[in-house]
Amino acid sequence: MEKITFATQLLQYLITGLTIGSIYAMVALGFIIIYNVTEIINFAQGEFVVLGGLVMVVFHVSAGLPLVIAFPATVVLVMLVGILLDRLAIRPIRKPSVLTLIIATIAASILMKGVAMVIWGKDPFDLQAFSGRDPISFFGAIIQPQYLWVIGFLILITISLSIFFNSTIIGKAMRACADNPDAASLVGIDTKKMILLSFALSAAIGAIAGIIVTPISLMEYDRGVSLAIKGFGAAILGGLGSFPGAILGGLIMGTIESFGAGLISSAYKDAFALIVLLAVLFFKPSGLLGSVEISKMKRF
Amino acid sequence: MVQELKFQVRESLEKNILEVEQVAMAFGGLMALINQNFRVKKGIIKAIIGPNGAGKTTLFNVITGFFPPTEGTIRFKGQAIEHLKAHDIASRGLSRTFQTVELFDNMTVLENVMVGCHTRIRSSFLATGFKLPQVKRKENKIKEKAMDILEFINLKDKFNEPADSLPLGEQKLLEIGRGLATQPDLLCLDEPVAGLNETETQVASSLIRLIREKGITVLLVEHDMKVVMDLSDEIMVLNYGEKIAEGPPEQVQNDPKVIEAYLGGED
Numbered sequence: 001m002e003k004i005t006f007a008t009q010l011l012q013y014l015i016t017g018l019t020i021g022s023i024y025a026m027v028a029l030g031f032i033i034i035y036n037v038t039e040i041i042n043f044a045q046g047e048f049v050v051l052g053g054l055v056m057v058v059f060h061v062s063a064g065l066p067l068v069i070a071f072p073a074t075v076v077l078v079m080l081v082g083i084l085l086d087r088l089a090i091r092p093i094r095k096p097s098v099l100t101l102i103i104a105t106i107a108a109s110i111l112m113k114g115v116a117m118v119i120w121g122k123d124p125f126d127l128q129a130f131s132g133r134d135p136i137s138f139f140g141a142i143i144q145p146q147y148l149w150v151i152g153f154l155i156l157i158t159i160s161l162s163i164f165f166n167s168t169i170i171g172k173a174m175r176a177c178a179d180n181p182d183a184a185s186l187v188g189i190d191t192k193k194m195i196l197l198s199f200a201l202s203a204a205i206g207a208i209a210g211i212i213v214t215p216i217s218l219m220e221y222d223r224g225v226s227l228a229i230k231g232f233g234a235a236i237l238g239g240l241g242s243f244p245g246a247i248l249g250g251l252i253m254g255t256i257e258s259f260g261a262g263l264i265s266s267a268y269k270d271a272f273a274l275i276v277l278l279a280v281l282f283f284k285p286s287g288l289l290g291s292v293e294i295s296k297m298k299r300f
Numbered sequence: 301m302v303q304e305l306k307f308q309v310r311e312s313l314e315k316n317i318l319e320v321e322q323v324a325m326a327f328g329g330l331m332a333l334i335n336q337n338f339r340v341k342k343g344i345i346k347a348i349i350g351p352n353g354a355g356k357t358t359l360f361n362v363i364t365g366f367f368p369p370t371e372g373t374i375r376f377k378g379q380a381i382e383h384l385k386a387h388d389i390a391s392r393g394l395s396r397t398f399q400t401v402e403l404f405d406n407m408t409v410l411e412n413v414m415v416g417c418h419t420r421i422r423s424s425f426l427a428t429g430f431k432l433p434q435v436k437r438k439e440n441k442i443k444e445k446a447m448d449i450l451e452f453i454n455l456k457d458k459f460n461e462p463a464d465s466l467p468l469g470e471q472k473l474l475e476i477g478r479g480l481a482t483q484p485d486l487l488c489l490d491e492p493v494a495g496l497n498e499t500e501t502q503v504a505s506s507l508i509r510l511i512r513e514k515g516i517t518v519l520l521v522e523h524d525m526k527v528v529m530d531l532s533d534e535i536m537v538l539n540y541g542e543k544i545a546e547g548p549p550e551q552v553q554n555d556p557k558v559i560e561a562y563l564g565g566e567d
Contacts (some may be wrong), residue, residue: 167435167439168435168439169414169415169417169418169438169439169442172407172411172414172415172418173415173418175404175406175407176404176407176415176418179404179405179406179407180402180403180404180405182366182386182398182402183398183402183403183404183478184387184404184415185385185386185387185390186364186386186387186390186395186396186398186402186479187390187395187415187416187418187478187479187481187482188387188388188390188391188418188482189387189415189418190385190387190388191387
């Protein structure tokens with residue numbers, strides 16, 4: 001047994017923080033994808049994560065499907081939920097203001113939470129870790145293999161998104177929609193289709209976050225709100241609308257939370273991240289990587 | 301009689317790319333356009349002129365589907381389009397630019413034109429999502445096409461610069477280039493030389509002429525009379541939402557109604 005020094009303890013907090021921060025970053029990315037195309041803050045984003053975890057439990061544990069099938073199946077199913085959210089809650093609203101649409105997403109999130117409670121009950125569910133739970137020792141700190149999966153998936157998602165938005169014509173069309181909707185429809189881009197796509201994409205990322213975090217922290221029906229708040233905080237912290245900002249914001253939130261819980265008290269773990277968020281808003285309201293110019297132009 | 305009518309219809313189809321019939325547009329009680337009837341012949345440059353507030357931009361917005369007209373029919377290549385959405389009309393080959401430049405500011409010059417090519421590639425999301433080599437090939441093809449267009453509008457050297465860093469004159473050219481990328485049959489230009497200096501105006505004018513030579517019909521709203529008289533094959537004059545004259549430049553220039561409403565006062 002190695003001696004636990006203060007340094008290894010700090011390393012341990014850092015690793016845990018980066019892991020949970022990766023999840024926040026994924027939630028923040030989900031927020032931003034929809035926000036950039038529509039200016040809507042989708043408060044049902046946390047519900048996508050919850051659904052990802054819970055649906056995966058059904059497919060993988062209850063139905064016994066192997067991981068490689070259950071994983072994509074879950075993502076596709078949650079994507080469908082995202083598409084339904086757009087078709088049933090967002091698109092039918094006549095003469096929508098951004099605020100009305102945001103309230104619609106809050107309603108949808110309450111509804112989804114209720115349905116999840118009816119289906120899965122109030123108990124938390126566990127999921128097998130992808131490659132076992134034998135901890136890996138790293139300079140005295142203990143790393144669960146699942147942590148590596150989480151961080152790895154964040155990297156994978158980041159690379160895929162950057163390829164999608166920078167190098168495919170559909171990704172460019174989506175960015176064009178966010179940039180200037182009038183000009184986008186002028187070159188033949190169907191903005192409604194792009195909004196639908198943004199919801200599907202966000203849902204998929206939420207589902208992935210839910211699937212990979214469940215083996216670490218379990219999953220229950222009402223976790224969506226706190227995940228949404230942390231993810232939203234991460235997006236604001238990084239500068240709402242900026243992809244690198246969302247990732248950085250998420251990692252910072254997670255790390256602060258982990259250090260705060262470890263060094264001060266875990267009872268206030270939610271407060272630390274939010275205090276930092278408030279401080280950023282006081283001193284640099286556009287966020288770490290957001291530009292002041294852009295934040296002035298935004299309606300929300 | 302019927303035969304004659306049919307013949308007329310066919311003939312008009314062959315000759316006219318755009319037919320506007322009985323179109324009216326009201327904003328609340330304000331009639332922005334009153335009983336508009338006109339045709340745009342294939343392959344020409346037609347200018348719409350008129351004093352400020354005459355309804356020129358409104359007419360563009362109605363034709364390109366940004367507002368549905370209160371009344372009337374608009375036929376493009378023989379098909380009614382007045383009920384279609386802007387993106388649908390654009391993908392049928394009717395493109396436009398805006399009075400105030402509307403580019404994708406956060407994208408590069410090249411990307412702006414590439415997005416313009418979007419309409420001409422019909423690919424499903426799943427196909428682009430999972431077949432990377434194919435995506436790459438398609439992407440390269442689009443890039444080549446976009447570079448050709450940049451060469452045509454003389455912006456090839458600046459392909460990698462952010463669109464909002466260009467001077468106004470080049471932003472206007474880029475907007476035309478993006479319009480061309482949709483491979484239009486009819487290109488509507490809303491004040492293409494407004495705010496440009498003498499040299500930039502000449503560049504834009506000769507570009508518009510080149511576009512006509514490529515067989516693309518051009519419909520033009522412009523205040524610069526020199527450019528209008530110089531470029532247009534046909535001119536239509538609006539005043540208070542109504543057409544007051546239409547014809548070749550010399551004829552319109554000498555029309556007493558036009559002189560009274562528009563050219564009057566000053567000279």
